[in-house]
Amino acid sequence: MKATLVGYGSLGDLLPLIALAVALRDAGHEVVTVADEAGSAIAERYGLEFHALAGSLHETLQPGGSLALAIDAGRFTLKSFRDHDAHDEARLSLIQRVAQGSDVVVGMPMAHYHAFIAAREVRARPVLGVLQPLAPTRDMAPAGLGMPRLPRWLRRPVGRAVQSAGWLSARGPINQARRDLKQSSITADPTRDAFTLCAWSPALLPQPDDWPASRFAVTGRWHLPSVGWTPDPELAAFLDAGEPPVYVGFGSMQSFSGRDALLDALLGGLTPRRVLLAVDTGRALPGHVHRVTGFVPHDWLFPRCAAIVHHCGAGTSHEAAASGVPSIPVPITMDQPFWADRLHRLGVAAKPLNPRRPDVELVRQAAVLVESDGVRHRATRLAALLAADPGPQAAVAYLEGLS
Template sequence: MKVVVSGYGSTGDNVPLLALADGLNRAGHHAILVADEQAGPAAERLGIDFLVLAGSVKRLLAEDSRGWRETVGSGRLSSRALSEMSSFHRSEWLTTIADAARDADVVASSVLGLHQAGSVAQDLGIPLVGIQLQPTLETSEYPPPASGLRRLPRVLNRPLGRLLVRAGDLVISRGVNRDRRAAGRGRLRIDWDAMPILMAWSPVLVPAAPDWTHADATITGAWTPPPDPDWRPPPGLEAFLADGEPPVFVGFGSVSGFDGLPALRDAVLAGLAGRRVVLSSGWAGLESGGLPADVFPVDHVPYDWLFPRCSLVIHHCGAGTTHQGARAGVPTVPVPFALDQPFWAERLRLLGVAPEPLNPRRPDAGAVRAAVAWASQPGARRRAAEVGRRMAEEPDAVAAAIRVLERVAG
């Protein structure tokens, strides 16, 4: 079967899509990946047919999006961000996905770009499959991840989840329908309650909620592509790792557009004084000059290689980084900024592998020391190792997703 795998986002959003497309090809199918330009080099290495969605997400987050700056600055999804995403290269994405879907049997898309994928699938008369990297189905178990909230009174969780889903659908559908009218096509019709959904996360971190009512939703596990056999550690990193106790990893991934990052970095490093640290520059390009000798700066290092060599990890709790830290079996000190990051921080806390998260808007070296002390306790380390063991025993997540796609495609 021919499958279009589409979605827009940062590295943590691209990696699962790459893994699914690679798995489909290895299983004898034909996958076409439609994603942000950042996925291009990995797609080429894996031999995946690839089309670029217009608009660099790295540039968008760092420079172009006032809505994202408002969101990451406040920790709450701004209405401006939602409005921006409803019009961001909407027509170009529709054309690109349509080009990829010629003769396709099914289109599978993550949240950003799902309406355009649904429009293409509707016109071609082929199935649409949703891809979720964090839960969006309504539940009373926890607040909707997009809300940026870790906890709410239980009675409010489900209504807020319903509100956010309906609001997002309304705003984005309006723009897609405008394009469809201009092309002489009927209104977009997506049956959200019946659309098959692939949930690409570990059930150890988020099990199925008992009050989900969706007819066809499958938690497959997290999708991870094979490692790059040609990757080598940057000069000096292996020697640094071997020259003392396992270090603490510090990095904030794709977080950018947040003016407080330099002060946050300084507070975290002050709180880690006397400890060995691997500091990742991330998309924000954290300044690496003038660092102490026990802090080793890195650019890109695969987390599945690095995290098992660390004593604990301090990060923003994006979905991908959260899974890598948990799978490595090491405790986390969460520093969530916005959107689903507080949700993942709370999941780790509930598992006993992370303390209460640090507030990136109130950098405090003392709070860092206290959180690191908590994460360094034998109990936290023991629980983290157990979570890592359980995740390692999960069945093949990509294979589970492919079985669903094969069933849907018929």
């Protein structure tokens, strides 16, 4: 089987895609990976064929960029949609070229329309791969909406509306790109009713009852274990010098305009605890705070921490849960409030903090809560459940059955 995997986004989005590519390759299949340029170095490390999509998430996260606007607003806005440049013609052309001869094309959100349209052109089976629940269901609101407590009766209709809005916003530019490529326009959403691989752990989120097994499969997280990685001497020395620290990081949310005020509240509320700070700030840091630089695998670092303060992206939330270490959530936008709510409901995280209203006392209270024996015991039990997930190997089995 030849599989073409298409994704876009931060490392949290790309690591699961590369994990699936490695699992397919190890199962004897031919794999082509097409993704944001941020994934090129990791793909090369694993010996994968990799092609970089035009544009990059880094561009859209710069001040004034479409995703920077969404981060500050806490949700997608009309302006963030209008200002988004998906490089449609270049992406469609690249994916169609490298996917020739594929039996299956897996598309992840933000690149899924391009992937599905390319699959149609090369006569491959299209499959949707998601890191968060997006399809309409009575069990929850669409994760990307940022409203995890939406009333039950509204969830399916809102889910359908969000699904339709996504295609309506993308359809015009994509069809213009297809006309430029001498291809016919597409009216209907190409991803509607697609078979969907759900790359999250059922321990965090079981499959909804109204999602038929013929169309959805919750496989467990697609985890890429760190191999042959060693810390720099300063990080190793800091970890060895005292009690396990509290990790503080915001992932790809570094452009959040309220970041510095949030950081002040976090560092103030966590004092006198030792802190590992994975935030790109030029400020002088006290001796009990160590700045983390470069790429440090979460599966190596998180188990060495006492608590994890994070933005609750899908990837980071799963790594935190898998580490057995409690979380202090600071969800900033998109699907992050959803995962923050899930971790809190499972009893392995404090009540999510509002990053737009930072409060030192609330940080202190959250830190005390996650140090309690009850929270720690639940975090340990949840980690054991995640360790049993088949993950990318289960996804491979489904793809083999579809091809």
